[in-house]
Structure formats: structure tokens, C-alpha cells
Amino acid sequence: MGPQSWIVGDESAKEVLDRVFMERPFLLLPPLHRVPLRVGNVVELVGPSPSAKTQILIQAAISCILPKEWNGVQYGGLDHPVMFIDLDCRFDILRLSEMLKHRIMEATGSMKKRGGELKNAEKSISDRTRKPDIAFDEKLFIFCINRFLYVRCSNSFEFLATLKLLHHRLWKEKETHGNSVHLLMIDSIGAFHWVDRASTFLPLRDNDRCRKSLFLQGVSEAVVQEIKKLLRVHPMLIIATKSTILGDRYSSTSSEVKWNFMKHNFQDTSDTRNVTRNKLQLLHREYMPSVWQSFVTHRILVQPSDDHFATSNHQNHSLHVLEWLLPSLSFLDKFIVTDSGVSVVS
Structure with a gap:
């Protein structure tokens, strides 16, 4: 090999810059701001239901579909489409619409944080805002909503079929929107776990002898491979x-005792940051197959508490606690869920 052939690169300068910019870390809004996240990372939000997991997904999705700048207004978005796969079929599109409207109006200065109902805020805005501004907001709203790509699956077969066909759809969406999908969200990855586990022991019918039996490990391996x-x-x-399943793996106590244990842990908000990681892990029981566990690169534990946080308009909101398990961080974040989204309070 001559020196000239050795110097010749495999990619142009433009391709190098595109690849480097693609690999830059995501700058997501709190509470997902503690650790820089990159393409290729798999983040798992673990928590009981309800613990605002889907609310965090919606806020991250809005940050991704919003443009960086629109007609001179800075929105600080990632300017890319989002693919959302709903496995528990409980996604609330009205909640996405509500939070997106709040973000747009806050950025344009049309709405101040008053903590009131969205309808009252919109009525006040309509009285004080010019019609061209309202039309502009609606245009941006439709632009962002079209970037939110939603798929619903009701069983593991539909989920696997969606993943297999997703390659062609992502290319099609890239041609449509001009930007590639940067964020893939899977709501309730363990939604079909117990059904698939029970199906392992079901015998095949005579006309299904040629089909392989559905077993839990095989489904998880296929999902990870796709x-x-x-x-x-x-x-x-x-x-x-x-x-997640809450409670000690080896404990035989009732659910009431486990709930009282949680109440004791979060009784004093001033000591929330001092709750040890071992106590939180005691409440987190893993049930997903090892192939999925090893695939996850980041894991976050989210739990509700009995405490409340009073906002400036004297409204009380339930307090949630978030902890990074992978990588392990030595502190906790406390946040609330309001009409405008998820807000970290400490």
C-alpha cells in the first residue's frame, strides 16, 4: 500500500461533520438532564403506575419535535421527528396537545406561568393577543404534531411486526420531514410480559404444529435484535x-405493609435526598429477561410520594422522586407534574 492510498479517507469532510454532529449528546429537559445521552443509548424509566413515566416521555418528545427557531422565536428544540410505540394502549393525545400548546405559548411570550387551567389561559390570551400571533402558534402546533409518529400495538406479535416494518417507515418519514427520527419511545416495554410468560405453557393446536411455541426469552431476544x-x-x-413490581424479592408481607414502608421513606421531603439507594432498590424487583436487562444502558427509577409541593399560586401538586440507577448517582431529584409539564423542584 502506497502512502497516497493510505492517506485517502473513506468519507468526505461533510460526512465526517454529519456523523460527529449526529453523535452529539442529547440536551433533554429536566428530569432527564443529569446524564448526557447519545444516539444508541437505551434508557429505561422504571416505576410503579402511576409515577409520571409517560409524562416524562411526552415532555422529552415535545423537546425533540419543537424547532430550534421559528420566525425569530427561540424554542430550543432538537428539530427532529419522534416515533412513539404505545404498548399499553393508554396514551392520551390530548395531554400531548396540552403540553405542546403550553411550551409554544410560553416561548412566544403569549402565556405567563400562572398555573391555571389551559382553557382559562387560552381565553385570556385570545383577549390580549393579536390574531396573526394566534394563527402563527397554530401553524407551529400543526407542524410539531405532524412530527409525532404514533403506533399502537396490542400484543407481542404486533410489536415485532412493527419493529420489522419500522426500517422502511423511518426512511419514508425522513423523506417527508427532511430530518431523520432521533428519538424512539416505547411506552410500557413489559406490557405483554405476563401474557407471553403464560403462553409458554399453553400447548399448540394440531394445525399450529409447524409454528414455534411463543416463549418469553425468544420474544425478548427478537425485540432486542430488531x-x-x-x-x-x-x-x-x-x-x-x-x-415495576414493588417490594422485597424475598418478602411475604402484604401490599399494605409495603405501601406503609414507602410512606415511611418519603414522609419528610427534607430527607428525601438522604434516602439510601439500597432502600429504593428494595422496592424495585426486576422481572424482564436478562437479554433486555443487558441491552439497557441507562436506568432511572421513578416513584411517587405522599408529599405535596405548593406552587406560587397556592396549588398543591403531588411530589415524585427520581433516581439514576445506571449510572448510579448519589442524589435524588424531586419533581411535580403541572399543566405545562414536568418541573424539577429540587
Whole structure:
């Protein structure tokens, strides 16, 4: 090999810059701001139901679909489409619409944080805002909503079929929107776990002898393999939520005792940051197959508490506690969920 052939690069300068910019860390809003996240990372949000896991997904999705700048107004978005796969079929599109409207109106200065109902805020805005501004907001709203790509699956077969066909859809959406999907969200990754586990022991019918029996490990392996194939061609950040089982793995206590244990841990908000990681892990029982656990690169534990936080308009909101388990961080974040989204309070 001559010196000239050795110097010749495999990619142009433009391709190098595109690849480097693609691999820059995501700057997501709190409470997902503690650790820099990159394409290829798999983030798992673990917590009981309800613990605001889907609310965190919606806020991250809005940050991704919003543009960086629109007609001179800075929105600070990532300016990319989002693919949302709903496995528990409980996604509230009205909640997405509500939070997106708040973000747009806050950025344009049309709405101040008053903590009131969205309808009252919109009525006040309509009285004080010019019609061209309202039309502009609606245009941006429609632009962002079209970037939110939603798929619903009701069983593991539909989920696997969606992943297999996702490659072609992502190329099509890139041609439509001009930007590739940067964020793949899977709401309730363990939604079909117990059904698939029970199906393992069901005998096949005579006309299904040629079909392989559905077993839990095989489904998880297929899901992980399909996602890995997607990431090779479509670099994305993956965020998946998972409802967890609370309680000690070896404990025989009742649910009431476990709930009282949680209340005792979060009784004093001033000591929330001092709750040890071992106590929180005591409440987190893993049930997903090992192939999925090893695939996850970041894990976050989210739990509700009995405490409340009073906002400036004297409204009380339930307090939630968030802890990074992977990588392990030595402190906790406390946040509330309001009409405008998720807000970290400490």
C-alpha cells in the first residue's frame, strides 16, 4: 500500500461533520438532564403506575419535535421527528396537545406561568393577543404534531411486526420531514410480559404444529435484535418505560405493609435526598429477561410520594422522586407534574 492510498479517507469532510454532529449528546429537559445521552443509548424509566413515566416521555418528545427557531422565536428544540410505540394502549393525545400548546405559548411570550387551567389561559390570551400571533402558534402546533409518529400495538406479535416494518417507515418519514427520527419511545416495554410468560405453557393446536411455541426469552431476544438492526441504519436514542413490581424479592408481607414502608421513606421531603439507594432498590424487583436487562444502558427509577409541593399560586401538586440507577448517582431529584409539564423542584 502506497502512502497516497493510505492517506485517502473513506468519507468526505461533510460526512465526517454529519456523523460527529449526529453523535452529539442529547440536551433533554429536566428530569432527564443529569446524564448526557447519545444516539444508541437505551434508557429505561422504571416505576410503579402511576409515577409520571409517560409524562416524562411526552415532555422529552415535545423537546425533540419543537424547532430550534421559528420566525425569530427561540424554542430550543432538537428539530427532529419522534416515533412513539404505545404498548399499553393508554396514551392520551390530548395531554400531548396540552403540553405542546403550553411550551409554544410560553416561548412566544403569549402565556405567563400562572398555573391555571389551559382553557382559562387560552381565553385570556385570545383577549390580549393579536390574531396573526394566534394563527402563527397554530401553524407551529400543526407542524410539531405532524412530527409525532404514533403506533399502537396490542400484543407481542404486533410489536415485532412493527419493529420489522419500522426500517422502511423511518426512511419514508425522513423523506417527508427532511430530518431523520432521533428519538424512539416505547411506552410500557413489559406490557405483554405476563401474557407471553403464560403462553409458554399453553400447548399448540394440531394445525399450529409447524409454528414455534411463543416463549418469553425468544420474544425478548427478537425485540432486542430488531432494535439493534434499526440502530445500525437509523441512529436513535431509545427511551422505554416499564411498570415495576414493588417490594422485597424475598418478602411475604402484604401490599399494605409495603405501601406503609414507602410512606415511611418519603414522609419528610427534607430527607428525601438522604434516602439510601439500597432502600429504593428494595422496592424495585426486576422481572424482564436478562437479554433486555443487558441491552439497557441507562436506568432511572421513578416513584411517587405522599408529599405535596405548593406552587406560587397556592396549588398543591403531588411530589415524585427520581433516581439514576445506571449510572448510579448519589442524589435524588424531586419533581411535580403541572399543566405545562414536568418541573424539577429540587
